[in-house]
Amino acid sequence: xxxxxxxxxxxAIPTLLVISLVIFLLVDLAPGSPMSEIPLTVPPDVxxxxxxxxxxxxxxxxxxxxxxxxxxxxxxxxxxxxxxxTTLAEGEQRILSWQSRSPVFTIIGQRxxxxxxxIGTAYLVGILIALPIGIYSAYRQYSLFDQGGTLFxxxxxxVPTFFSGTLFIIIFAVWLGWFPTxxxxxxxxxxxxxxxxxxxxxxxxxxxxxxxxxAAISRYMRSSMLDNMTMDYVRTxxxxxxxxxxxxxxxxxxxxxxxxxxxxxxxxxxxxxxxIITENLFGVNxxxxxxxxxxxxxxxxxxxxxxxxxxxxxxLFNLIADILYGFLDPRIRYD
Amino acid sequence: MKLRAALLGAVAVLGxxxxxxxxxxxxxxxxxxxxxxxxxxxxxxxxxxKDILAAAMVLEPLAVVDxxxxxxxxxxxxxxxxxxxxISEDMTSITWKLxxxxxxxxxxPVTADDAVFTWQYCTHPEGxxxxxxxxxxxxxxxxxxxxxxxxxxxxxKPNPYTAFVSGLSPxxxxxxxxxxxxxxxxxxxxxxxMPIGTGPFMVTGFTVNDTVSMTANPNYRxxxxxxxxxxxxxxxxxxxxxxxxxxxxxxFDYAWNxxxxxxxxxxxxxxxxxxxxxxxxxxxERIEMNTTDPSPALPEGERATAKHPHxxxxxxxxxxxxxxxxxxxxxxxxxxxxxxxxxxxxxxxxEAWASDNEGCIAQDMPGAMALLDEAGWTDSDGDGIRDKDGxxxxxxxxxxxxxxxxDFQALIKDWWTELGVEVELKAIxxxxxxGGDPGSPDTFQKFYADVEMYANNSDNPDPxxxxxxxxxxxxxxxxxxxxxxxxxxxxxPAYDALHAELTQTTDIAKRQEIxxxxxDMVTKDSMTVIPLVHRGTLSAHSNSLGGVxxxxxxxxxxxxxxxxxxx
Numbered sequence: 001x002x003x004x005x006x007x008x009x010x011x012a013i014p015t016l017l018v019i020s021l022v023i024f025l026l027v028d029l030a031p032g033s034p035m036s037e038i039p040l041t042v043p044p045d046v047x048x049x050x051x052x053x054x055x056x057x058x059x060x061x062x063x064x065x066x067x068x069x070x071x072x073x074x075x076x077x078x079x080x081x082x083x084x085x086t087t088l089a090e091g092e093q094r095i096l097s098w099q100s101r102s103p104v105f106t107i108i109g110q111r112x113x114x115x116x117x118x119i120g121t122a123y124l125v126g127i128l129i130a131l132p133i134g135i136y137s138a139y140r141q142y143s144l145f146d147q148g149g150t151l152f153x154x155x156x157x158x159v160p161t162f163f164s165g166t167l168f169i170i171i172f173a174v175w176l177g178w179f180p181t182x183x184x185x186x187x188x189x190x191x192x193x194x195x196x197x198x199x200x201x202x203x204x205x206x207x208x209x210x211x212x213x214x215a216a217i218s219r220y221m222r223s224s225m226l227d228n229m230t231m232d233y234v235r236t237x238x239x240x241x242x243x244x245x246x247x248x249x250x251x252x253x254x255x256x257x258x259x260x261x262x263x264x265x266x267x268x269x270x271x272x273x274x275x276i277i278t279e280n281l282f283g284v285n286x287x288x289x290x291x292x293x294x295x296x297x298x299x300x301x302x303x304x305x306x307x308x309x310x311x312x313x314x315x316l317f318n319l320i321a322d323i324l325y326g327f328l329d330p331r332i333r334y335d
Numbered sequence: 336m337k338l339r340a341a342l343l344g345a346v347a348v349l350g351x352x353x354x355x356x357x358x359x360x361x362x363x364x365x366x367x368x369x370x371x372x373x374x375x376x377x378x379x380x381x382x383x384x385k386d387i388l389a390a391a392m393v394l395e396p397l398a399v400v401d402x403x404x405x406x407x408x409x410x411x412x413x414x415x416x417x418x419x420x421x422i423s424e425d426m427t428s429i430t431w432k433l434x435x436x437x438x439x440x441x442x443x444p445v446t447a448d449d450a451v452f453t454w455q456y457c458t459h460p461e462g463x464x465x466x467x468x469x470x471x472x473x474x475x476x477x478x479x480x481x482x483x484x485x486x487x488x489x490x491x492k493p494n495p496y497t498a499f500v501s502g503l504s505p506x507x508x509x510x511x512x513x514x515x516x517x518x519x520x521x522x523x524x525x526x527x528x529m530p531i532g533t534g535p536f537m538v539t540g541f542t543v544n545d546t547v548s549m550t551a552n553p554n555y556r557x558x559x560x561x562x563x564x565x566x567x568x569x570x571x572x573x574x575x576x577x578x579x580x581x582x583x584x585x586x587f588d589y590a591w592n593x594x595x596x597x598x599x600x601x602x603x604x605x606x607x608x609x610x611x612x613x614x615x616x617x618x619x620e621r622i623e624m625n626t627t628d629p630s631p632a633l634p635e636g637e638r639a640t641a642k643h644p645h646x647x648x649x650x651x652x653x654x655x656x657x658x659x660x661x662x663x664x665x666x667x668x669x670x671x672x673x674x675x676x677x678x679x680x681x682x683x684x685x686e687a688w689a690s691d692n693e694g695c696i697a698q699d700m701p702g703a704m705a706l707l708d709e710a711g712w713t714d715s716d717g718d719g720i721r722d723k724d725g726x727x728x729x730x731x732x733x734x735x736x737x738x739x740x741x742d743f744q745a746l747i748k749d750w751w752t753e754l755g756v757e758v759e760l761k762a763i764x765x766x767x768x769x770g771g772d773p774g775s776p777d778t779f780q781k782f783y784a785d786v787e788m789y790a791n792n793s794d795n796p797d798p799x800x801x802x803x804x805x806x807x808x809x810x811x812x813x814x815x816x817x818x819x820x821x822x823x824x825x826x827x828p829a830y831d832a833l834h835a836e837l838t839q840t841t842d843i844a845k846r847q848e849i850x851x852x853x854x855d856m857v858t859k860d861s862m863t864v865i866p867l868v869h870r871g872t873l874s875a876h877s878n879s880l881g882g883v884x885x886x887x888x889x890x891x892x893x894x895x896x897x898x899x900x901x902x
Contacts, residue, residue, distance in 0.1 A: 031764070031766070031767040031770065031772065031775050031777070032764065032766035032767050032770045032772070033766070033770030033771055033772050035770065035771060036765065036766040036767075036768075036769045036770040036771070037383045037769075038383065038465060039383070039384065039792075039794065040769070040791045040792075040820075041468075041791075041792065041793065041794035041800075041801070042465060042468065043468060043820070044771070044815075044818035044819060044820075045818075046464075046465065046467045046468060047771065047818075048818070049460070049462075049463050049464075049467070050463040050464075050465055051463075052461075052463065053461060053462060053463020053518070053520070053521070054463065054521075093522070096521055096522070097543070099374045099375075099544070100374035100375050100543045100544060101375055101380055101520075101521035101522075101524065101527055102375075102524050102527075102528065102543045103524065106524070106543075107543045107544070110542050110543065110545075111542075111545075169576075169579070173584050174579070174583045174584060177584070180584070180586050181576065181579065181580055181584055181586065182368065182569055182572070182576075182580050182586055182587070184569070185542060185545055185546050185569075186540065186542075186546055186548055186567065280571060280572060280573075281572065281576065282572075283368075283545075283569060283570075283571045283572050283576070285372075285542060285544065285545035285546070285571065289544070289545075289571060290544060293372065293544050293571075296766060297374075297766075298766055298770065
């Protein structure tokens with residue numbers, strides 16, 4: 001198991017390097033200019049000087065090597081400095097966003113907590129709703145509950161979040177006035193009142209995303225349960241006189257969870273990636289909103305760094321899912 | 336709409352009375368929301384209005400422009416003029432006097448050195464200052480004494496109110512930005528996000544592209560202002576969401592740039608929680624005619640250059656017919672509602688500068704058809720499309736991806752098709768269209784289409800620079816790496832000569848007269864530019880926010896010190 005993990009980790013290094021180059025070239029080839037948001041009243045020569053000041057006129061490979069150095073040496077060194085008070089990164093240029101001229105990692109640091117709380121909660125809520133629905137739907141296949149669950153999943157699957165989100169805003173914020181439509185990122189939870197406020201402002205985005213997440217996972221859970229329900233060991237368990245409860249929740253559920261856990265683990269990188277549409281709609285300043293903002297402004301360093309971090313996370317969670325698989329199912333061990 | 340403006344005025348006047356008795360910080364928090372979030376609070380490094388609006392609450396210039404387009408002193412004692420001796424006889428220098436006792440928000444005094452430093456900061460060759468035009472033609476800025484700033488120009492300057500005027504060129508504190516000159520400018524993250532200013536507020540918290548938190552500046556020169564103790568600017572989302580947060584849910588007090596469809600405007604106004612306000616500057620949505628041939632058959636480097644005149648649009652009769660077929664009133668109703676009005680001018684305001692050209696407002700389909708017949712374009716093969724010498728009257732019409740622009744394209748295509756013109760539509764991502772990348776075929780400068788639609792405006796009530804765009808030398812071409820503002824490649828020696836005269840003229844009435852003539856030369860006389868809609872900036876504020884005076888000539892937040900809570 002250890003050698004397998006090590007081999008996979010080593011293999012990840014060239015993979016990630018290639019990915020970073022591909023992302024860099026793709027982002028660079030994409031049309032658009034960091035100057036496109038500047039008003040037309042700014043004359044071309046001033047624009048040119050602004051582009052030069054950003055370093056955006058350098059050849060693409062110079063910029064790539066510079067970025068590699070900044071990503072793998074300057075930023076870790078900077079982090080090390082801030083922890084231990086050393087001066088490794090002194091005088092070194094960090095990765096700066098073209099749009100805001102702030103260090104990219106500072107922006108990510110500001111935004112990650114929001115994304116993790118909102119998107120993470122939505123994921124958790126989605127799982128908590130999906131598992132019982134999936135289990136019971138499979139146990140009572142084609143019952144009224146199963147049909148209802150299928151309808152719920154279909155709606156969650158097919159209604160895009162920009163629609164369901166706007167619908168929730170109109171119902172719960174405009175008509176009923178229960179929840180705010182804009183997320184207040186400056187809110188600090190210090191007492192009961194601010195906690196209630198935080199719950200209230202999280203309600204709409206979590207509802208919107210939770211619906212979409214629950215839909216997908218409940219279908220996986222249901223089909224996996226159905227596969228196992230007809231197995232011989234289930235009949236054996238029943239024949240031994242075990243209660244239905246034990247049969248379903250102990251024998252069937254545990255075996256059915258294996259593929260579902262993989263699906264859930266593979267979905268975790270998307271929590272870090274944020275939810276572009278939902279975050280924008282509710283003004284949650286998460287990673288997704290940062291990414292789309294950077295893409296609109298052709299903010300190459302920001303897009304490149306974020307895309308690469310997503311790539312790292314996806315590679316990492318693929319590995320974790322594989323290892324988890326081995327733990328859950330003793331038959332699959334990489335020895 | 337006039338009635339609405341009058342009512343708004345009345346509300347504003349009524350609102351002013353209680354403001355006089357208010358004390359600093361008595362009204363709690365004011366919350367603003369922008370559809371695009373603030374990226375940086377330094378206007379000299381900013382990429383857009385959103386940032387400068389936030390900066391204008393913190394940093395102040397020597398003078399600002401009020402909603403009527405008139406200069407009013409801010410940090411200066413008065414506006415220097417020839418009469419009061421502030422402007423030298425030969426128009427090569429202007430001398431500003433700082434108000435006595437001015438303090439930065441950190442308690443240190445404001446001196447003329449700060450102005451000198453600001454000039455050095457923005458004109459540093461490696462700084463990439465986005466407001467460099469404000470300091471164009473400035474030979475030196477000197478501190479005559481601690482409170483006297485003398486700006487000297489390289490040549491006589493009839494309009495010397497550029498440097499240190501308006502929210503686009505405020506004073507920076509030398510002590511804070513001293514280490515941030517030139518190439519170091521972007522690395523000063525703290526200074527760029529939390530500049531020390533003289534304005535009513537100071538930044539206390541900043542999250543990039545999200546929220547700016549401010550508190551009242553304890554050293555603000557008027558002890559009774561601002562009425563609000565804190566201010567928050569929340570960014571992101573879209574215009575619809577921002578408008579809703581003010582007009583329907585009441586979560587915010589002010590939303591900037593709430594340009595939404597007219598029917599949504601009406602529905603939101605009906606909720607009764609707030610009102611839309613509009614200010615008309617010089618922003619004009621227009622169709623630009625390509626005077627050169629964009630045909631892909633031409634070799635790269637000659638395509639869309641002055642070498643090959645446009646085979647169809649070189650005829651003024653065709654251009655006039657295309658303009659006559661458009662019903663601008665319907666365009667306004669469909670696209671902008673209260674936020675727009677039909678126009679035939681490139682310079683639609685201020686009023687004293689605008690030509691009385693209104694000939695294009697009424698649609699004239701028969702007249703347009705007659706003109707095309709006259710020009711020899713007839714439908715000889717009966718397929719509904721006019722042709723001449725075997726060539727079809729077919730146009731490629733491009734613009735950016737934007738719902739209103741796509742509505743306009745569809746409407747105008749209908750009218751032109753009725754006229755017997757075949758129209759192909761194209762919509763380009765705004766980032767590419769306005770990106771100016773010389774390698775892309777889709778930039779508005781390259782203009783690989785017959786007609787294109789976008790909006791442009793003058794950043795100064797005096798349109799000298801803006802009108803300078805249409806000089807021959809400003810045409811984009813391969814030689815200029817496709818940069819240049821003369822999108823149409825319009826070239827008329829008489830125009831260039833008249834513009835040169837404008838730059839030498841000081842008499843204001845004479846300047847206005849020349850500007851009107853220049854405006855007419857590119858619009859009704861040559862039909863090179865077909866103006867469609869004079870667009871205002873539409874913003875929304877809640878009924879409980881008083882003192883808002885929307886301003887098209889300076890930043891909308893120009894008088895945020897006077898805002899207060901209506902009780």
